[in-house]
Amino acid sequence: MRHRVSLSGVQGAKKLIVSCAIWATGLSAQSPQRPASQPNVFLVTIDTLRADHIHCYGDASIQTPGLDNLAKDGVRFAQAFTPSPITNTSHISILTGLLPSTHGVMDFAVPLPSEYPLWAELLKKRGYHTGAFIGSIVLDSRNFAPGLNRGFDFYDDFPAVAPNKSRWERLERRAEDVARRAETWLTANSGGPKFVWVHFYDPHDPYDPPPPFAQMYKNRLYDGEIAYADSVLAGFVTYLKKKGWYDDSIVIVVGDHGEGLGEHHEETHGAFLYDSTLHVPLIVKLQNQKHAGRVVEAQVRTTDILPTVVDLLRIPPAGRFDGESLLSFLGVAAATETAGRTAFGETDYPLRFGWAPLRSVRDEGFKFIEAPKPELYNLRSDPFELTNNYAPWDASVQKFRAMLSDSKRKIRVRAPSAGSVSKNTIAELEALGYLGRADLASSTNVPEPSLLPDAKDKIEQLNLLHQAMIASEDGRDIDARAALERALELDPISPTALRQLADFELEAGEFAKAAEHLKRALALHFDDSVTAFHLGQALVGEGDLAGAREALETSLKFNPMQFDARLLLGQVCLDEKKAKAAEDQFEAALLIEPQNSAAQLWLAKAQMAGKNFTEATRRLEPLAKSQPQNADIIELLAQAYAGLGREDEAERANSRAKALRNNHKP
Numbered sequence: 001m002r003h004r005v006s007l008s009g010v011q012g013a014k015k016l017i018v019s020c021a022i023w024a025t026g027l028s029a030q031s032p033q034r035p036a037s038q039p040n041v042f043l044v045t046i047d048t049l050r051a052d053h054i055h056c057y058g059d060a061s062i063q064t065p066g067l068d069n070l071a072k073d074g075v076r077f078a079q080a081f082t083p084s085p086i087t088n089t090s091h092i093s094i095l096t097g098l099l100p101s102t103h104g105v106m107d108f109a110v111p112l113p114s115e116y117p118l119w120a121e122l123l124k125k126r127g128y129h130t131g132a133f134i135g136s137i138v139l140d141s142r143n144f145a146p147g148l149n150r151g152f153d154f155y156d157d158f159p160a161v162a163p164n165k166s167r168w169e170r171l172e173r174r175a176e177d178v179a180r181r182a183e184t185w186l187t188a189n190s191g192g193p194k195f196v197w198v199h200f201y202d203p204h205d206p207y208d209p210p211p212p213f214a215q216m217y218k219n220r221l222y223d224g225e226i227a228y229a230d231s232v233l234a235g236f237v238t239y240l241k242k243k244g245w246y247d248d249s250i251v252i253v254v255g256d257h258g259e260g261l262g263e264h265h266e267e268t269h270g271a272f273l274y275d276s277t278l279h280v281p282l283i284v285k286l287q288n289q290k291h292a293g294r295v296v297e298a299q300v301r302t303t304d305i306l307p308t309v310v311d312l313l314r315i316p317p318a319g320r321f322d323g324e325s326l327l328s329f330l331g332v333a334a335a336t337e338t339a340g341r342t343a344f345g346e347t348d349y350p351l352r353f354g355w356a357p358l359r360s361v362r363d364e365g366f367k368f369i370e371a372p373k374p375e376l377y378n379l380r381s382d383p384f385e386l387t388n389n390y391a392p393w394d395a396s397v398q399k400f401r402a403m404l405s406d407s408k409r410k411i412r413v414r415a416p417s418a419g420s421v422s423k424n425t426i427a428e429l430e431a432l433g434y435l436g437r438a439d440l441a442s443s444t445n446v447p448e449p450s451l452l453p454d455a456k457d458k459i460e461q462l463n464l465l466h467q468a469m470i471a472s473e474d475g476r477d478i479d480a481r482a483a484l485e486r487a488l489e490l491d492p493i494s495p496t497a498l499r500q501l502a503d504f505e506l507e508a509g510e511f512a513k514a515a516e517h518l519k520r521a522l523a524l525h526f527d528d529s530v531t532a533f534h535l536g537q538a539l540v541g542e543g544d545l546a547g548a549r550e551a552l553e554t555s556l557k558f559n560p561m562q563f564d565a566r567l568l569l570g571q572v573c574l575d576e577k578k579a580k581a582a583e584d585q586f587e588a589a590l591l592i593e594p595q596n597s598a599a600q601l602w603l604a605k606a607q608m609a610g611k612n613f614t615e616a617t618r619r620l621e622p623l624a625k626s627q628p629q630n631a632d633i634i635e636l637l638a639q640a641y642a643g644l645g646r647e648d649e650a651e652r653a654n655s656r657a658k659a660l661r662n663n664h665k666p
């Protein structure tokens with residue numbers, strides 16, 4: 001039986017200990033003898049949704065009838081906070097009821113450890129049909145969010161190969177598309193209890209609402225995106241009503257984080273832990289609209305959502321939560337909870353740029369942010385967190401520091417699990433506006449975070465880098481370049497700016513300029529294998545073979561598993577007439593990607609350069625068979641035959657290659 005504590009009067013630190021120590025039995029509020037009910041559960045997460053940009057949260061200038069009506073039918077939590085301003089980390093906290101530092105997914109592509117059960121797993125065990133419908137590739141379970149599909153019968157990942165270059169269906173889906181997919185699945189899986197998670201990504205930047213919202217909100221497109229997502233939410237609720245499911249269902253809507261919108265100089269989200277990005281809307285509509293129209297003013301957390309659902313469904317304990325059921329705020333428990341709960345905030349995003357990670361505590365009207373330059377705000381007199389009252393001797397600072405170190409102690413130390421992100425995945429992340437480098441984003445790489453720069457001193461640079469990425473994605477290369485150059489003026493050794501500018505120069509064929517930027521970036525991070533690889537590319541472009549070889553060898557020393565670097569180094573060796581060394585590199589490339597035909601072809605070329613025509617023929621013949629239309633292969637095979645003195649076959653292959661080339665002439 002869960003141990004209920006009336007939290008009024010219990011001070012913050014104690015509350016934390018209680019909430020972390022409690023094991024969710026799910027049996028707090030109601031009698032355990034009652035049979036388990038199995039209402040449908042619908043979770044809608046709306047990305048980048050600031051609570052104070054919603055009509056029912058007090059913004060009279062925006063129309064959000066979908067959220068407003070749900071709030072009328074349900075319970076609206078006026079003060080709900082996410083522990084993370086980053087999409088996948090925040091969603092995992094919602095779906096596990098755990099703080100980021102507990103579940104450990106503090107960066108993209110980091111797999112969720114299997115010991116933490118997900119919402120869908122808990123419900124699937126109870127006979128639920130489970131489906132997830134995502135609006136952004138950031139939540140794709142095959143690359144950015146491995147493990148997030150656990151427990152889902154159907155998880156609507158993005159296509160492995162993007163159908164076209166457009167942003168839509170490659171990186172994002174419009175809310176309408178997401179809702180349509182969810183409704184199609186629901187219609188096909190109508191029987192039995194259902195848990196469906198729907199994710200609308202639209203309010204995430206770039207802000208690009210469809211008509212009529214683009215016109216209605218033309219000077220504030222972020223709000224236009226919110227109004228649009230809200231209209232799709234309303235449509236989804238209408239669908240649930242049409243199906244006759246709405247009344248009996250639990251419907252939960254929550255934001256994953258907010259948006260800076262220039263407050264504290266932060267344009268988007270991720271770098272800071274202010275309320276602009278941590279305060280989110282949370283609406284819970286219960287079965288038969290129980291407690292309709294109720295507003296809970298006490299501070300709660302998005303980690304409390306899953307414990308609430310477990311409590312409502314009376315699911316037996318499966319592990320611990322950092323959050324606690326919210327039912328105690330609704331007067332169904334012996335003691336109604338009224339005091340706010342301690343809300344922690346955590347972001348490691350600054351580490352991607354080599355800046356210090358941040359931690360925060362929001363409790364009893366105060367916010368403390370632990371940073372190289374720490375901050376303390378009195379939220380009652382200063383709700384926008386504008387006046388920093390930090391003083392090291394301040395009693396509340398000491399109390400908050402103790403709470404933070406107490407929560408840190410509870411975290412099991414695990415080996416750093418850097419996500420394995422492919423090159424395409426990195427490009428997609430950048431296209432989405434997430435920057436920096438995962439290999440820099442490990443707290444284990446830095447001796448003492450407080451010695452790192454404070455993100456507050458770097459935010460203008462981050463905004464410029466972000467603008468550059470969005471401009472580049474839109475094809476506005478001049479704007480992108482200008483933003484990067486301004487970022488370099490602010491910080492001449494910004495590795496991200498140097499690398500991004502070098503990318504532009506490489507693409508433009510300006511190899512000397514690219515090499516210059518890359519050398520500067522490498523001077524700061526000599527073990528940065530990606531930058532060293534790009535320097536190798538630039539030097540190849542310049543015709544500096546010895547320099548290129550050195551850069552590529554350096555790159556491979558720090559990361560031997562880079563296929564492209566192996567392939568390029570092999571080609572450099574071949575140009576330097578070092579056939580054996582070239583063969584070694586192509587063979588190594590084939591160990592990484594055994595089926596890669598470019599590597600096979602290059603290996604055959606190297607073998608021929610070393611006069612080993614027998615091996616080259618043995619390699620090329622099956623290749624020519626499997627790709628009979630590839631003139632390059634056939635031509636090379638002709639040369640191999642010629643090398644072996646098999647003149648007839650050489651001639652036949654040559655004329656075949658010629659015919660293929662003629663056929664392909666435009």
Ligand SMILES: [Zn+2]
Pocket residue numbers: 047048086087088204256257
């Ligand atoms: Zn997000």
